[in-house]
Amino acid sequence: MSITSDLMICPMDGSILKRVENSLHCQHNHQFDIARQGYVNLLPVQFKRSRSPGDTKEMVQARRDFLTTTAYQGISDHLNQLVLAESNVNITDTSAPFNLLDAGCGEGYYLARLNQALTNAHNNVQTFGVDIAKFAILAAAKSDKKSQYIVASNKHLPLLDAHFDIIVCAFGFPCFAEFAKKLKPNGKLILVESGEKHLIELRNKIYPSLKAYQQNPYPDAIEAGLSWYKQDNICYEQLLDKSALANLLLMTPHIHKASHEKKKALENLSELNITIDINYRILTKNSAE
Template identity: 50%
Template sequence: MLSPMPDLICPIDKLPLFPQEHCLKCEQGHSFDRAKQGYFNLLPVQHKRSKAPGDNKEMVNARRTFLNNGYYQAISQTLNQTILAKHLNHSNILDAGCGEGYYLNQLLTQAQQQNINLQACGLDISKFAIQAAAKSNKTATWLVASNKQLPFPEHYFDTIFCAFGFPVYQEFANKLKNNGQLLLLEVGEHHQIELRQHLYPSVKAYSAIDLQPAFDCGFTLNDQQNIRFELTLKQAELQQLLAMTPHLYRAPKQGLENVQQLESLTVTIDVILYQLTLSDTPATTCNQ
């Protein structure tokens, strides 16, 4: 079932956008065409830091192949259960930094199995990621846009989730309903530790996510769940995993050669799901 078009606002003048035949327009005449894949680009050039921000085609393709093989299914399942335990029909859901759409696609599939209709939207700054997402799923709304300027009315979403992305707490607080839910997927201390040991002469000390900026914006931490399991990956899967992470560009040449010489490697996946709720009393100390 096709998800209804969400309410959207113009990223230039913040006025409501109205659907036309093949585009969105605001009263000031700003127009945003619908791409042939079905998404809208609401990231104006003046808001970009580079010509093609976000993940490139190679990273998108590697992550799509890796995730579609089910290696992170346990992470997706935990996220889905957390969202669907709270929401009934017609809840507004945003995947903020959706990449190629894997987690939102998995959520919509499970919601459909439970006869729950969600109004779902995924956005990312990478045009290549959104193109892939829009091709893979026609039931959600897909946008090229930034977490720094979410093109939605205030107090619009029931849940926002951000999977290994870049949360912008003040913007999330503005767009969530009172008592709305924010879910963050972040890496744990031992995430991919075996791979990192092959890549780097010494592994950096773990630094947990600092949630104080979220608390300053009115969020409270309700729960956190650790998701930890092991994967035994062959060389082809290891290269996919590398290509979908910054390690491919950060690791020294010798480290990459070390990984290329492996026939297989057992890798620890260590992820934390943080479940936060927006207070019905707006915070006044958020500095984001």
């Protein structure tokens, strides 16, 4: 799907963006060009903390290569099941589009599979992906032509308030006040997070000791007008070969904390069996909001 802009707003003044040929325009003459790959950059320079925020080109490529191994397909499959179950609960007007946002979508792996699952189940679906990393959005837009991709920050989502049925935040940085604004009443926020044993074999090889696991209670979620709704978990083992292990290291923050000796030891491994342990926590927007 090419950029249609029907839910996008100007990051400078909040007014609605309209598409004119290959650009988006607001009523105050701010203009944002649509890249030839099909995404739009709505991240003003004042919202950036560095020249190129987010994942590097190398990290994005490593994640894309790793995800082709299907090692994380179980995570995606379970997320699809949860979203489909909630979409059937949320839809009351079948003529209105079902809107889903992947906040921190990376290279688009989860969103592309979510779009496929939703469009197989519902007639009118719009899926949006937002990430602060331009390299990630570029990769996502090139490979997935059915979703709309935007370079933007979760702290300042350039999307209309109260228009999203579901927001997914997978291994990202949730901004609960902003998410609550964008959700419809009774809309759902799905957090996908590492569980206690996630990658424990890898972490044991990197760190001299592991901190006790503690799930973040996120008190700011309640303050934002969200309520805890459901929780789920999946746990399985996956054998990684040398190439997959190298890509996994590049795409996680653990590699930056490993000593030179630990890195060399990991590079010499021909394979490693790892545990994939994922928590899914669902919040709902209070209808009074």
